[in-house]
Amino acid sequence: MLIHLAARLADARSLPDRLHTALTCLEAVERATHTLAERGPDHAARSYLSACDETGLAIHELLAIPALSHPEETYLAQGGDPALLVRDLTTLADQIAGALMSAANKTKATDRTACLTAARHTCLLAKALR
Numbered sequence: 102m103l104i105h106l107a108a109r110l111a112d113a114r115s116l117p118d119r120l121h122t123a124l125t126c127l128e129a130v131e132r133a134t135h136t137l138a139e140r141g142p143d144h145a146a147r148s149y150l151s152a153c154d155e156t157g158l159a160i161h162e163l164l165a166i167p168a169l170s171h172p173e174e175t176y177l178a179q180g181g182d183p184a185l186l187v188r189d190l191t192t193l194a195d196q197i198a199g200a201l202m203s204a205a206n207k208t209k210a211t212d213r214t215a216c217l218t219a220a221r222h223t224c225l226l227a228k229a230l231r
Contacts, residue, residue, distance in 0.1 A: 103129065124163050131156040187230050194227035 106126045113119040131153055138149035163169055198220045205216035 103133075120163065120166060120169055124160065124169065127156055127160050127163065131160065191227050191230045194223050194230065198223040198227065 106122075106129055110119070110122045110126055113122045134149050134153040134156055138146050138153055141149055201216045201220035201223060205213045205220065208216065
C-alpha cells in the first residue's frame, strides 16, 4: 500500500492533486506509526509515538492551506452556482460509491463490510443531493 501511495504522489502533477495526495499519504503514515507504537517493540514505542505526533502536526498544517481547508472559497470563486456544485458533488459521490463497491469485491470479509457500508453511505449522500 505504501508503495502505491508513493507512486500516486510521484504521479501527482497539479498543485491541488499533489496536496490532496500528500494528505492521503500522511493519513496512512499516521495510522501506520500509531499501529507501530501499539504493536511494535517496546523499546521503540516512544520513537513511533513521536513519529505519529509529527505526522499529525504535518496533517494539521496541510489542512490549514486554503485550498484544502476552505473549499467554499473555490466554490465562491467559480460563481457559486449551487446547481453546478450539486451536479459535481453527486457525480463524485457516484464515482466514490462505485470505487468502494469494486474494492469490496477484491478484499477480505471484514474489509468488504466496511467498503460496502461506506459505499451505502456515499449512495445515500448522492441521493440526498438529488
